[in-house]
Amino acid sequence: MDYNVFILVVKGKVNYSIYGEQIIAEKGDLVFIPSGTLRGAKNHESGEHQKYTVAFKLDETVNYSNPFPIEKKFHKIKTRTPEYVKHRFERLFVDSRGDKKFRSYICAGILQELLGMFARELESPTVTPSKVKYTSIIENYLLENYRENIEIEQLAKLINRSQSYTISIFKELMGQSPIRYIHQLRIIEACNLLLNTDMTIVAISDYLGYYDPSYFSRMFKKLTAMSPKEFAMYGHQVEVNALFS
Template identity: 55%
Template sequence: MIQILSVHFDHYIPHWRTQPEAIGYNVMVLVTEGKVRYQINGEDIVAEQGDFLYIPQSTHRCGENLPGSPHQKYTVLFTFEPGRNTGIPFLDQRRFLRFRLANFQYAQRRFERLYEEMRGSESFRSVICLGIAQELLGILSRELEKPEMTPIKMQYAQIVRHYVLEHYREPIEIEQLARLIHRSPNYTTALFKEVFGHPPIRYMHQLRVLEACNLLLNSDMTIAGISQYLGYYDSSYFFRIFKKYSAMTPAEFVARGRQSELNPIFS
């Protein structure tokens, strides 16, 4: 049984460091901004945005900011019953692990939700926190089972992703994305889904809905104006897309007033 001890969010802490020690708990780390240096059993490790680290109990560990470079990261401290298999290979093997997450944005939001739940006082908090932690461990285990992505595939996927990030408010067709990497539309869709977990057009809608949520909370734009701004020229279609990816209507989201309610968008 996994027991969560604490969850931390380090937000650009100046002069951050931890003292060298053999830790008495397990640690999950997700770096969300910048870089951080660890020494793990005498080996120097530099982790950067998108990196996940698992540091097993009894590891001799210390950490610090890189010079002039504070960072952001989530850290989960937890234990589980010694001598009993969890069914999670990297936990049962008690080995240090570092790898780059394919679906980083979703994992980041789950870490964020876990952090918020641990700080809250609402009913069933411990049950929800345990569920989120187990989900994260399952996601990480599944990603580890995937065959290693070839550099050219990663390059193609990043080209497409960068284009969508830059142009998500404009009309985007899969054919134009395929032309960017000189491959077929079917190949482009399958490749993007293999790397990032969902097709590129879905990713475009996710970005639009995230921006819509930001504008709903932090601007005086009307829903119709936001719809037009994001490239949805039919407001009823915008409503359908928003509810599909957020599980709420725009009005319901505004009533809740919390950016952290966006977890369903990345499910």
């Protein structure tokens, strides 16, 4: 059976042949190849490459509530948020080999998020390289430090720009403010901990830097429409990442 293929190149370059046309994808490129495409791939002459590849199919007999967001033809773009996208592909890779009882829900949610981000970047206007650079710097910092207490002033200093400009460019490229992004990273991790560990809600709250369990619970419910206790009981029945789309 033929599959749609979704790829993130994380190192080097790769040569693709799409209906005989030669196309080069390099580090940071997202590639979508729809099912039925006459295709081939090989290492670029510059050396070996590394990539994450997801193969998936759609059940054409199902009447989806939302149409597939990407036109079914070959697409290649340079993602504006490479570290976050890499982080989500890595999570998809790990969870695809996780507990069989839950992995179909979790993996479907991550893939839906990635395809939605890809579609949004396809439709959005060209963004200046400086905005991409600044957003990447902020994004990398947040991914590494989201459990810490972070102020907008700190992020503005990272790129030597004003606080208002920092918030503006991050929201333009990421679709949300830096503070909401921090909370989203924390709550996604909280979902994972609630489903896959024996940590208490209080311990998870403290681990993620909230320290006040009641505030953690309010923020969790704000982002997921469920309390941490409810999610611990019923979270395996939902697509976790779809909660944050």
